[in-house]
Amino acid sequence: MELNANSSVRRPWSMRTAVAVSLAAAVACCLVVDVARAAGAGVALETPRIDQGNLKSLQRGAQAFVNNCMGCHSAGYQRYSRLAQDLGLSEEDVAANLIFTTDEAGEPTKVGALMTNAMTEEYGKTAFGVAPPNLSLTARSRGTDWIYTFLKSFYLDPERVGTGVNNLVYPGTAMPHVLWSLQGWQEAEHGDDEHPDTVTDLKLMSPGSLDERAYDDYIADLTNFLGYISDPIKETRHRIGIFVLLFLFALLAVAWFLKKEYWKDVV
Numbered sequence: 682m683e684l685n686a687n688s689s690v691r692r693p694w695s696m697r698t699a700v701a702v703s704l705a706a707a708v709a710c711c712l713v714v715d716v717a718r719a720a721g722a723g724v725a726l727e728t729p730r731i732d733q734g735n736l737k738s739l740q741r742g743a744q745a746f747v748n749n750c751m752g753c754h755s756a757g758y759q760r761y762s763r764l765a766q767d768l769g770l771s772e773e774d775v776a777a778n779l780i781f782t783t784d785e786a787g788e789p790t791k792v793g794a795l796m797t798n799a800m801t802e803e804y805g806k807t808a809f810g811v812a813p814p815n816l817s818l819t820a821r822s823r824g825t826d827w828i829y830t831f832l833k834s835f836y837l838d839p840e841r842v843g844t845g846v847n848n849l850v851y852p853g854t855a856m857p858h859v860l861w862s863l864q865g866w867q868e869a870e871h872g873d874d875e876h877p878d879t880v881t882d883l884k885l886m887s888p889g890s891l892d893e894r895a896y897d898d899y900i901a902d903l904t905n906f907l908g909y910i911s912d913p914i915k916e917t918r919h920r921i922g923i924f925v926l927l928f929l930f931a932l933l934a935v936a937w938f939l940k941k942e943y944w945k946d947v948v
């Protein structure tokens with residue numbers, strides 16, 4: 682059978698058009714997500730240099746979290762045993778160094794348990810006005826930049842009854858500045874007479890036990906850890922993703938040559 686070159690048979694999209702359309706769609710998706718994220722921020726957020734593949738940083742972050750945060754916050758979707766596995770620690774290490782809580786029977790919390798604490802929601806509400814939330818997914822809802830900048834920007838504010846501090850990123854927050862002994866106390870510098878309420882800068886009035894850089898590193902590790910618990914499978918996913926992409930590229934090559942073979946007698 683002879684095929685008429687001018688026949689009205691609709692040719693499928695060429696490979697090139699298909700690739701171009703897919704790329705355009707991917708770029709458009711990224712832009713939409715970025716705009717949606719940017720829309721939430723009133724204060725310029727700082728981006729910490731963190732890496733979820735850095736196990737030492739995650740171990741330091743876990744230590745900082747159980748020492749400073751778990752009195753009030755839980756990480757209630759995360760198990761200690763999973764932590765041991767992902768952070769390259771033995772379960773004995775985790776039990777000895779990271780578990781400070783007891784279970785309902787008064788026994789030390791088991792390594793297979795979730796990272797919860799004893800504070801009830803009611804107690805949290807009575808003590809702070811707002812119950813300290815479970816921080817398991819906060820890095821997803823707020824983003825790691827938000828958490829990092831939040832932990833950096835507590836400042837003294839005598840008008841805040843109870844905690845005595847305010848926060849640039851989360852004005853009026855009920856959370857006290859729990860890391861004050863490390864960072865020290867900051868005071869706000871205000872704008873000119875026309876904008877007396879605008880905070881223009883934060884100044885360290887009395888330093889804590891860490892200098893500025895060491896404090897930034899400390900909260901970066903903590904932020905890295907919160908990023909990890911919000912998405913523990915991320916590193917594995919990235920590793921698998923590379924193989925999947927390599928496989929798809931190989932398949933693309935095969936498909937390309939197959940298409941050439943099929944069409945060589947037609948066009």
Ligand code: HEC
Nearest residue numbers: 749750752753809811812813814819828854855856857859
């Ligand atoms: C003394 C209790 C207490 C401790 C300790 C504490 N927090 Fe909080 N935290 C709170 C309270 C209360 C809130 C709720 C604040 C609000 O909504 O106004 C909060 C809110 C937060 C939020 C915002 C969550 C959200 O999505 O709104 C983050 C992030 C956070 N804390 C991180 C930490 C980290 C990290 C530590 C450890 C360094 C820590 N907190 C230690 C009481 C505490």
